[in-house]
Structure formats: structure tokens, C-alpha cells
Amino acid sequence: MKYLTYIIIGTVVLLAPFYFYPTILMQILCFALFASAFNLLFGYTGLLSFGHAAFFGFAAYISGFAAKEMGFTPEFAILSGALMGGFLGLAIGALAVRQQGIIFAMITFALAEVVYFICLRAPFTGGEDGLQSVPRGYLFGLIDLSSSLRMYYFVLAIFIISVLSLYRIIHSPFGQVLKAIRENENRAISMGYKTQQYKLLAFVLSAFFSGVAGATKTLVFQLATLTDVHWHKSGEVVLMTLLGGLGTFTGPWVGSAFVIALNDGLADIGEWVPFILGAVFVVCVLLFRKGIVGYIDLYLRKTGKQ
Amino acid sequence: MFSSLSFSPQLVLSQLVVGLVNGSFYAILSLGLAIIFGMLNVINFVQGALFMTGAFVGYFLLQLAGIDYLYALFLTPIIVAGIGFLIERFLLSRIYKIDHIYGWLLTFGLALMIESIFRQFYGVSGRPYPVPTWLRGTIDLGFMMLPIYRAWVILVSSIGCLATWYAIEKTQLGSYLRASTENPQMTRCFGINVPWLICITYCCGVGMAAFAGVLAAPIYQVSPLMGSNIIVVIMAVVVIGGLGSILGTIITGISIGLIEGIAKIIYPEGSHVIIFIIMAIVLIVKPTGLFGKRIR
Numbered sequence: 181m182k183y184l185t186y187i188i189i190g191t192v193v194l195l196a197p198f199y200f201y202p203t204i205l206m207q208i209l210c211f212a213l214f215a216s217a218f219n220l221l222f223g224y225t226g227l228l229s230f231g232h233a234a235f236f237g238f239a240a241y242i243s244g245f246a247a248k249e250m251g252f253t254p255e256f257a258i259l260s261g262a263l264m265g266g267f268l269g270l271a272i273g274a275l276a277v278r279q280q281g282i283i284f285a286m287i288t289f290a291l292a293e294v295v296y297f298i299c300l301r302a303p304f305t306g307g308e309d310g311l312q313s314v315p316r317g318y319l320f321g322l323i324d325l326s327s328s329l330r331m332y333y334f335v336l337a338i339f340i341i342s343v344l345s346l347y348r349i350i351h352s353p354f355g356q357v358l359k360a361i362r363e364n365e366n367r368a369i370s371m372g373y374k375t376q377q378y379k380l381l382a383f384v385l386s387a388f389f390s391g392v393a394g395a396t397k398t399l400v401f402q403l404a405t406l407t408d409v410h411w412h413k414s415g416e417v418v419l420m421t422l423l424g425g426l427g428t429f430t431g432p433w434v435g436s437a438f439v440i441a442l443n444d445g446l447a448d449i450g451e452w453v454p455f456i457l458g459a460v461f462v463v464c465v466l467l468f469r470k471g472i473v474g475y476i477d478l479y480l481r482k483t484g485k486q
Numbered sequence: 487m488f489s490s491l492s493f494s495p496q497l498v499l500s501q502l503v504v505g506l507v508n509g510s511f512y513a514i515l516s517l518g519l520a521i522i523f524g525m526l527n528v529i530n531f532v533q534g535a536l537f538m539t540g541a542f543v544g545y546f547l548l549q550l551a552g553i554d555y556l557y558a559l560f561l562t563p564i565i566v567a568g569i570g571f572l573i574e575r576f577l578l579s580r581i582y583k584i585d586h587i588y589g590w591l592l593t594f595g596l597a598l599m600i601e602s603i604f605r606q607f608y609g610v611s612g613r614p615y616p617v618p619t620w621l622r623g624t625i626d627l628g629f630m631m632l633p634i635y636r637a638w639v640i641l642v643s644s645i646g647c648l649a650t651w652y653a654i655e656k657t658q659l660g661s662y663l664r665a666s667t668e669n670p671q672m673t674r675c676f677g678i679n680v681p682w683l684i685c686i687t688y689c690c691g692v693g694m695a696a697f698a699g700v701l702a703a704p705i706y707q708v709s710p711l712m713g714s715n716i717i718v719v720i721m722a723v724v725v726i727g728g729l730g731s732i733l734g735t736i737i738t739g740i741s742i743g744l745i746e747g748i749a750k751i752i753y754p755e756g757s758h759v760i761i762f763i764i765m766a767i768v769l770i771v772k773p774t775g776l777f778g779k780r781i782r
Contacts, residue, residue, distance in 0.1 A: 228587045275766055278773045282529050282586055290722040294762045415594055455602035461595025465588050
């Protein structure tokens, strides 16, 4: 039964670009990965970072620069973006993990603003215009990625590898400690865990995978802009995670698919999109805190027991 | 980089005045944020959006109803406090029992909604709000020309901040407020209606944002973006000052404005980012903030 579901999901994912617009699917994959990386921190460690756009957007610029100006192949462009995201995570995380709860969120929020400023002023980012017409290049120097279909399978491969890594992290002893920190940090400390180091490592890993997502996004759209670094993006990823289901593994994917479909479907009414996203936010917080997947889980568990 | 600059005293002084004006706004807004956090344990992200709403309400009062600046300065906070009343009663009061982080997320959603409504009708461009005639012109201080309106802003906001400090630290209502911040259950046992006190606090905090909005309208242009531009700085001010001290928040707000003003003379592009560098340094040296106590 379980294998059957996997086969069905696999077939759907492989055939999807023939039925849907591949760019939208790739966008969903990038943001699903971004939200999954964010979920590692918020959902599993209980730390709300309100500056995750910094890692996403900065990695987007780095990979764009590497691919466009330095002639990196796509895989190295993404890797360099992700590594820079990770380093940035180390710098910001080292400051932020000294505090908890709401102050943690405020620190990440404010430091992400510094990154925004750097991206606005630094010579390599193109300022207000951003980095445009970034070449997708040749994978391993061999496979031309300019066709959307090939690019889709490349993005899918990155998504699967990253998500499997995240799965391993969450279900490792390290991941268990993270959950223990979320549930009761003082108890984790009293059991001898150096929780600050665990939190910092979780932060860096989350920033790294956010970087992978941002870097991949640049190659998909061949574009890196300031909107990727702006705090609205940080809010959007919180919304995706919350809507899909906080601390559930597949929740962020559902959430990001939902938010992107919403963005795409409502493109005609332009300015109202933030209004609707804001309203979804309010409704989620008031009435729907477990998220879509969270409630499905709950329902399945209830019916399973009877 | 520094050798090419010559600091004329006029330039330095006028930048200091600009810094003081910005600092006054930071002080009022972060003060509102701090008293709301003290009572509700909610970081009121919508503070920036309500600052912008305040500026717009002042603008509407002038354009549509012909109510001029001085009356708007009193009417606007009341109107916006009404909005705050609805937010607190119908939305925020439902989530006090759960993790405080949700308060941030809820108000973030509200901020998106409010900003998007104004953007829908007014785009991103600013609208000028005329300086009232009796506050136009400059005073010659001998060593510099001081625009009267700027002096007025500094004066009024200092009075506002000190009045808030007095109300919280020295009056009876303030003592109820401090008591219920300390221990809400025990305060209720003494027959004080804490939920209403919370509501009043929220309305006051939000009203202060609107007050700052009207004050700011003639200086900055009235624009839908003014809220989201300032909220980031306010967050940094609150982190630097640390939550828990009224006077500390006021001092931090004004000093940050001044430092930003000085930075504008030395390195204009970096003036915005200096605030966050200070924040990082403060966090390394004293993680609770300069005047902060430990937060639960």
C-alpha cells in the first residue's frame, strides 16, 4: 500500500510538466524546499526566524553572479549560493541564538534588513534592477538546461536530494535533540545538551537549504531581484509553513503550492494579493493553527483509532 | 573618504536636528510597542501600518473635512485607537493563551492587509501635507537656522513621551498597569478589570503611533510605504533598548535618531545600516538590551 502511494506520487511528479506550466511547477518546488528548510527551524526547533528571505535572496544573487559573471556551471552556481547562505546563517545565527522567543524573531528580522541593504548597495547585485538574464548554462558542462522540461527534472532532482537530506536530519538523533529543545529547552539543558550549539547548527542548516532554494530559483527565472531579500518574502515563507502545517514534513510543500497558486491565480487583481495573503495569515493564526496537513494527520489518526 | 569632506557647523547642526526629529518618532513608536508588549506580550507589528494610517487619517481630515492640523493631532489618535479597539477585542484577545509568537504573526498579517488597502488607492507615491501656516518659517538662533516645524515636533513628542512616562510610573492607573504586567492573576484578585486594562493599553499604544503619524505627515510625505519603512528601525530600537524600561526606550529612540543623523554626515549611504550594526554590538555585549530585563 505504502509503495503504491509512492509509485503514484512518483508518476504524477514525473508527468506533471506535460500537463502544467513547468515554470509554475519549478517555482512551487523551489518554494517548497525553502519552506521545508524554514520548517526545520520553526516547526522542529521552535525558533521563529523572521529573516529567512536574507538567505534565500542572498544565495539567489550569489548563484546568479556565479553563473552570469564567472561562468560557473549550474550545479556549482547553486552550491556556491547555498554555501554563502550557510555562512550568512552562521553569522546571523551566532547573534540570534543568544536570545529566545520573540526577541530571536526581532533580531533575525533586523539583521535580514542589513542583508537587504547590502544587496541594494553592493556593486555585484545590480541595485534596483537586480541581476537579469542569468544563463541557465550546461549541467556538468554537458546538458543544456535552456529547455524548461530539462530544467524541471534538474530542479526536481535538487528538490528530492535536499528534502531527503532534511528528512535524515529531522529523523536523526540530532533532530530528536532539536525537538526536545522545542518542547522544553531547560530540560534539554539539564540533560547536558549544549542547546545553543544545537540551535546554531539547525539555523545554519536551515539557511543552507534556503540558499539551495534561492540559488535554484535564480536559475529557473534567470533573475535575482530585491523582492527575494525583502521581509515580505520572509513573511511569505512563514505563511507557507503555517498554512501547510507547522512541524509536519509535507506541510510546507502543500502550503507553498497553495500560496503560489493563489499568487498566480490572483495575478489579475495585482495589488490585492498582499491583502488576501494577510487575511489568510490572520485566519490561519486564529482558527487554523495546525495547518492543512496537520488537520489531515489529526483526522487520519482519529479514524485509525476507531 | 573622510578627507574630502569638510564639516561646516551649520551642516552638522542641521543634521543633528533632523536626527533629533527622526529620533522623536522612533521614541514614540517604540514606546507604544514597548507598553503594548509589556501588557499583552505581543510584538505589535501593525504599529508601522497604523503610523501610516494615522498620517492618512490626518490627510483625509484635512482634505475631506477641512479639519486642520491642530485638531487632527487630537482626533486622529482617537480614530485610530478605535481601530485598535476592534483589533484587540476581536482578534488579539483570542490568542493570549497560546505562544506569544502568534501575536506577531497575526499583527503581521494585519499590517499586510492595511498596507495593501492604501496601496490599492494611493499607489506608492507620497502626497504632500502642508505645514500649518503658524508653524512655517525658521527661527534664527544666531549659529543656525532652525525650521519652526522641526522644533515643534521635537517639543511635542518630548512632551508626549514624558507624559507617557509620568502616566505609567507616577499615576494610579499606571500602578494598576505595572501591577498587571507583573502578575495579572493577582491583580484581578484585587478587583481590577485586567482585560479592560489590556484593551486600554493597546488603544493607547496604537494611538501613539497615529499621533506620530500626524506629526510626521508634514515632514515626510504621506505615503503607504512609510509604515513598512519605519517598522524595521523600530524593531531594532526595541532590541537595542531592551524591553521593560519606559525611560530606556525613550532614550534609545532619540539616541538612535541622533546617531543616524551624524552617520548621514560621514557616510550617507550607510546611515540606515549603522542602526543594525549598533544592534549587533549591543547584542554581543549585553544580550538583554541596554536597559532590558530578562524576558520570559
